[in-house]
Amino acid sequence: MRLRRKLHGLTLERLTGASARDYFALFQIEPGFHLDHVALERAYHALLSQFHPDRFAGKAQVEQRVAAQLCADINSGFRVLSNEVARAEYVLKRAGVDLAQAEKEGVGAAFLMTQIELRERLESSDVDDPSRRDTLVAEIGERYEAARDAFAIAVGNERLQDAARHWQEMCYLAKLRDAARPRAA
Secondary structure (H helix, E strand, C coil): CEEEEEECCEEEEEECCCCCCCHHHHHCCCCCCCCCHHHHHHHHHHHHHHHCHHHHCCCCHHHHHHHHHHHHHHHHHHHHHHCHHHHHHHHHHHCCCCHHHHHHHCCCHHHHHHHHHHHHHHHHCCCCCHHHHHHHHHHHHHHHHHHHHHHHHHHHCCCHHHHHHHHHHHHHHHHHHHHHCCCCC
16 A cells, blocks of 8 residues: 655655655765766755744644654665665665675685785784775775775676675675774774
8 A cells, every 4th residue: 555645745655665756866966876966966955945844833743753764764765775885785686685694605715815914914913004004994995996986887787686686795895994994082
């Protein structure tokens, strides 16, 4: 059963039992891994200004609840689509990929060995030698970019199992990249 509501010109559709909103449709941007970040941010701010709960303070309770839920969906969608790893996961889920099964299949021994080696190098890197650490951070960044690019190619060619493996690599490398960044004092 579909529930449809019109709230200030935007049609809201919810499917009973639906797990999530279609964020690409919400922001009116073309679905896919590559997206126009400027268009995303513009749509985000336009939707927030239109549906912020404060604008519905004097309205009926149902309108206030719908606006609050829509605002939460807008914020959640922006977080997902503006983060490459989360967006890659979302693209895979949207395509129907079983991510739990993909995680069971793993990323391969060679990648795991490289990951372990990078983590060990990072943990043993001397904070007092910034050039050496910077070189390691750059290497991790290059590996992340390679996994990201391989993901985009695999998705574009509808090789979703390959894409799922590259998404997992992105997850590992993003965590490592974040760990390698200098911490604020």
